Amino acid sequence: MIDITFGPQVCGELASAATREWLVPDGLGGYAMGTVAGLRTRRYHGLLVVAGETPASRRVGLASLDPAVVHPSGARVRLGAHEWASGDVDPRGFELLERFDLTDGVPRWRWRIGDVVIERELATVHGRPCVAVVHRLVTGGPVRLELAAACTWRDAHGERRADGPTPRMDPVADGAVVEGSFRLSGPGWVPEGQWWLGAHHREEAARGLHPDEDLWYAGRFVGALDRPGDTVSVLAWAGDLAEEPPPGPEVVAAARARNRAVVAAAQPVDPVEATLVLAADAFVIGTGRGPDVVAGYPWFGAWSRDTMISYEGLFLCTGRADEGRELLRAYAATLSEGMCANTADTGRVEYNTVDGTLWFLHAVSRHVTVTGDTDLGAELLPGLRGVIDAHVAGTRFGIVVDPADGLLTQGAPGVALTWMDARVYGVPVTPRAGKPVEVNALWINGLAGLAELAEQAGQDAAGLWRLHDRAVSAFRERFPAPTGWLHDVVDAPAPAYPLGGAAVHDDDLLRPNQLLAWSLPYAPLDPDEPTLRRVAAGLLTPLGPRSLSPDAPEFVGRHRGGPAERDGAYHQGTVWPWLLGPFVDASRRAKLPVDELFVGIEAHLTEFGLGSVSETAEGLPPHRATGCPFQAWSVAELLRVRRVR
Template identity: 35%
Template sequence: MEKVSTSSEKNEAHGELRSYIAFDQPELVNLSAALSHEFLSTNHSGGYMSTTSALCNTRKYHGLMVLPLENFGGDRHVLLSTLDETIAVDGKEFHLGVRRFPGVYEPRGHKYLVSFRLAPTPTFVYRVGDVLIRKELLFAHTKEHLLVRYTLLEGRGPLRLTIRPFLAFRNSHALARANMNAEVHFTPVPNGTSGCLYPGFPTLYMQTNVASEYVHAPDWHYNVEYSEEYKRGYDCHEDLFVPGYFTCALREGRPLVFSAATQVCNPRLLLRDFNGELARRPPRDTFANTLQAAAEQFLADRRRSMYIVAGYPWFGRWGRDTLIALPGLTLPLGRVDCFEKVLTSLVKEMRGGLLPNMGRSDAPAFNSVDAPLWFFRAVEEYCDYMGDCARAWKLWGKALREIFERLSGDGLLPFSIGMRPNGLIWAGEPGVALTWMDAVVNGCPVTPRTGFDVEINALWFNAIRFMQRMYSALGKPGEAERMALLADRVQASFAATFWLPQKGYLADYVDERGANPYVRPNQLLAVSLPASPLTAEQQAGVFEAVRRELYTPLGLRTLSPKNPSYHPHYEGGQVARDEAYHQGTIWPWWLWEYLCAARRVKGEHEGEVVARQILETMAREMHCYGLGTIGEVFDGDPPHAHGGAYAQAWSVAAVMRIAESVHPELFAGAQMGGEV
């Protein structure tokens, strides 16, 4: 790993801060390469901007202003899709935008790009003859406000700059079509215009910091094409609305700021606002601080509640993902306040011992057997971090007791979830997928795991031992003894149920037909969690099976390549991808559990070797696909192509934890900065 630097170096030519993620002209004029790199900037309130390093949208989820709207259940909506700029040099017009239509890219402004820097905020530099222009995109922290600063670095001014906003005003999962219902009449505001295409949406105010001419010329641009949606088997064409255009004079030494916000701004303050927001951006000039910035992007503070976005660009909040990712995204940075607020917000939505798994805030789904069990693990990690259990019990003790009593009681939870006489948790009914392996095709789970699932019962055993420890610390010996007796029963049943002596590892699940012997990563939790129900010899057997057949430095395969059901590639339409999702595809979130298991079985020295291999791999990975972050999945077979969401919370959390465990000083004293 590199030596961590705390200073930001300057690019002497144009005063640019050093960026860990940067591309120069050769990578940018190569359009296929530039389109493969996507960047993300969030406002810490659930909104984001995202596109490619060519500034060409390749997904329906891309946009410069994508916001969660309470009027629509908190779903994210694309308001501003992109901006197209044209500059006039020596009487000729040059178009800086890039957009794809069926069979053609037009305009092709990427050919003028000479550099891209991710930090301190996404920054692009264009050269047209003797003219050099810098464009900086900044999404304000905790606000619904995009600021774009244009600076003339070289060349005689003033130059005429024309800016055309392309509006979508639609759900991020949908596509817009030209229609007669859009409100095309806009209202003048100081140095700009404002409008709202449809009822229920916020008004979008578009303004400039200097005097500009806005010409209202409403028009639809048809059949904009998103290449990534085409590859994924979805509808990939949409129509975008351009209300008109701004014409401004760009002068050397006088930056121009374009603003798009959901409330009217004072034009005279826009440059000050930009500089203030820019100053809040943390440095991203090393692997460590770029990783920290990636972690902070998933936290969404909605004032009265806080949640974790499971992944960008299409995932919302998921209970399971939240509980797995939360410790890694917050505790290495000392963000106890965020940990508490996220967990408390989630617990408020608990129903009958189950935590919400997914869905809109006004209609969540309670279809996860493991979310309640990961809740125990998250609280346990909080207690370990804090050094005692008292505050955790005060905040979440009632929820812990309710979940435990519901799972261990005589009655069953929905989907037949509950403890059986042997002490183990049984879960599932035909047609439903309740574990993290939850892909469903045509109403049938791809990995049907009804019965006793190995990771569910590893989590259950660990939860009981944690409750035993907590009750002891709280001075409740009777309750602690009750937990100890149950834990002993579960431990005996676990080995008798899951251990496959002929194979030397654990069954993935056990149902009425017997044990499923597929080699999957789920069994690793019986080794990686603090309380293991296995003997040292059994732990070694499990770890060796996983190491031999599933481990890569990018993550763990979800199925052994030796299995006939193994899918080597995650690609194609939704059905093809769902069939491969948990049938060999690599998931990085398992890396932390793998490292914990390696340290337990092989010792600290071997663990150190594994950790450094993972970190070196991920340091390279942050320059690909999702820039400065870590994605959801990879192909099971080499060269392990990227797939899924380009920024995934539990992937980043796993690498955060690995980095902090190897270099505790990396995040010491870290404070939440502005968004990147």
């Protein structure tokens, strides 16, 4: 894997160390997450964050475990880091860091206090909500190590304040149970019980959200580090509180071994690919219903569109086809009126996308093509044919094949059904009603893929091919625009008319959605160099294509501010790294060189979410990363198109 290591000049400067984040997932949708500096900059940061009924219904438990070194003389040096509502940063333990590294997915900090050097490593137990934090004396000593446990028990999207109930603390051997929900265990437990008021999260302040919370100082662990090699470990876990995890050093060793095995199973060809394979592993989780995909950390849960776009990269490129088969079966079971459920972070099952189902067709087709698993194709074929029938007849939100041209149209008041689905105060920013270009490319791709599955199963596919051929003919006639690229939407309601009005127009804004018309396996068009160069000139950045060309009046170059400002910019110029996948595919099909397209995004692997790829970036230079630091489809698409090389 690539080398992710920072020395004292990065570690000791908050502007650098507090903007680089690490993630250690638990395989269930929970995680430990923080910054190189050790400073909690988000309400989502913590050492034990536990997934609930859905991956997005997470709760923060152990917020931080702050080390302090006590010398024989009684001198005490604090190594933790907190920012407070007053603006103070205290303590400032990051100033004593001489090194941070992320090796085999395990973060490690190394503090130097004169001749005393202490390392901390952190790992989770895969498949269990449990974290181990291990401290080791490297040189110097003897010293005493104190570890202050700052706790809470709250929804990860909120905060808890001291004016509410005091957390319940139940003493148990070697520690305590907090709120009856998670347990702390380690040496020399000394209960305390007081509020730390006004812990500040600078990233939440930047996002226009409430930035402060109060933390409960539950107590401290105390252990001796007499000679080099001695360790002091603390464990925190939820679930079965009576079942103690293995000792901390064993948890760390097991995590390293598992992560190496995950990478080896995918047979990566270079360190970047190995890093992406391990990054992909974070998003594939186990649930009571089988495998699923977390769309992004730290705040997203499972979304079918994200899952299906990510499917090939997360499952087929990493040797996880067996898990993928199980996942596809589970999603097929959600089909209703020809639509795949878009499982939501709220925990409700919703049917509210026009493209999620079409991406599902694509995922099934790719699975059968790559693995040769024609049995799965035959098994799912009746449901997939039902998807086509429902789209031809018409289903929710005006989704229907237009009998006039065979293209797929969609739209209803107040909804945004494509992946550009942001809303501000309930109003879609880019409703894209009509016939979106990528939706119809996916429709054509899905018809051809399904026709091949039918033929492999010995079934008649003539009707599917007729639908396909008619849509292709109409696509080639309707979507090329006089501007030299493709229309983003044809037959869109004209701006002067309400949705459903008589007047329509063809939207020729330069957006990246058209890339799918050239990139999909059964794409309706063959890419040509001049068109791709025009698209690249207007959209391409080091981290992927923008969602809108900068010369458009609606372009927003900065993705920052409060929720309304950020959502308003989300698809109006913000960069989406996942779209680099379709751009590379289209470029390859046009016989254009692609190796240089990866340079910026590969460098990004050490800049934001360490070893991973962010959800978004700003449309204007220097293209500051935004959104989730760890995003499934960003990682999956980069991994997929790199593996083709």
